[in-house]
Amino acid sequence: MVFGLRLRQSEGLLCSVFDMMALDLPVPDHTTLSRRARTWRPLARGNDRPHAADGPIHVLVDSTGLKIYGAGQWLEEKHGAKCRRGWRKLHLAVDADSGEIIAHSLTDQEAGDTSQMEPLLAQIDDEIGQFTADGAYDGTPTYDAVFHHSAGARVVIPPRSNAVERPTAQACCQRDDHITSMQIDGRLKWQASTGYGKRALVETAMGRYKGVIGPRLRARSFLAQQTEAAIGVAILNRMLACGRPKSVRCQASAGATK
Numbered sequence: 001m002v003f004g005l006r007l008r009q010s011e012g013l014l015c016s017v018f019d020m021m022a023l024d025l026p027v028p029d030h031t032t033l034s035r036r037a038r039t040w041r042p043l044a045r046g047n048d049r050p051h052a053a054d055g056p057i058h059v060l061v062d063s064t065g066l067k068i069y070g071a072g073q074w075l076e077e078k079h080g081a082k083c084r085r086g087w088r089k090l091h092l093a094v095d096a097d098s099g100e101i102i103a104h105s106l107t108d109q110e111a112g113d114t115s116q117m118e119p120l121l122a123q124i125d126d127e128i129g130q131f132t133a134d135g136a137y138d139g140t141p142t143y144d145a146v147f148h149h150s151a152g153a154r155v156v157i158p159p160r161s162n163a164v165e166r167p168t169a170q171a172c173c174q175r176d177d178h179i180t181s182m183q184i185d186g187r188l189k190w191q192a193s194t195g196y197g198k199r200a201l202v203e204t205a206m207g208r209y210k211g212v213i214g215p216r217l218r219a220r221s222f223l224a225q226q227t228e229a230a231i232g233v234a235i236l237n238r239m240l241a242c243g244r245p246k247s248v249r250c251q252a253s254a255g256a257t258k
Contacts, residue, residue, distance in 0.1 A: 037224040056129025058096035060202035067216035091116045094202045106229040117145040128153040156194045
């Protein structure tokens with residue numbers, strides 16, 4: 001997946017490598033790999049995690065679409081027939097401090113973003129200090145899911161333009177504060193005061209996935225596509241652990257030249 005090889009190409013590559021190394025080892029054929037992808041699952045997250053959080057973490061959540069190859073694409077390539085393209089939704093939860101993808105799920109295109117809140121949060125063992133997402137996650141179900149995971153978490157989600165305060169809903173008291181703050185100070189000041197700008201990091205993670213792994217899924221069955229997405233996430237985390245620089249902000253002295 002890292003080098004963009006198909007299963008048949010990977011089989012041939014490994015056969016050549018084993019021949020050069022004079023190793024008498026069998027190489028699984030591409031049909032075996034394709035069949036096992038429907039039931040195989042990567043190791044549980046945590047065994048290969050680059051670091052453990054020292055305290056509550058800042059979680060960023062968003063989703064993106066991945067193209068799939070189906071009967072519609074075959075008809076278009078074969079006969080030039082126009083059709084609606086199929087796609088899947090990849091839901092990601094990212095640690096804002098490390099950039100690591102700490103939870104993910106793959107659903108069909110009809111699944112709503114809020115429906116994946118509990119599956120994503122169930123994969124996170126650390127305490128959540130702040131949860132940030134875009135307006136698609138605005139609503140009581142999201143607040144309830146986050147508070148159920150970490151009662152003291154701060155939820156930063158921009159309310160809808162027509163949102164109104166609900167003083168009787170205890171779970172949405174933070175949402176009421178966001179509505180009041182945006183009405184008084186405006187949206188830009190609200191973003192600066194809440195740290196909402198960090199949500200761009202989860203969009204960066206999605207860009208990394210599509211740039212490194214690819215914008216489409218190669219597997220045909222849904223179970224194999226879920227495995228493919230899980231492998232892609234593991235690859236990105238491994239690359240991040242190996243190649244992310246450690247930068248420290250410092251202040252230049254008064255006499256320093258630019």
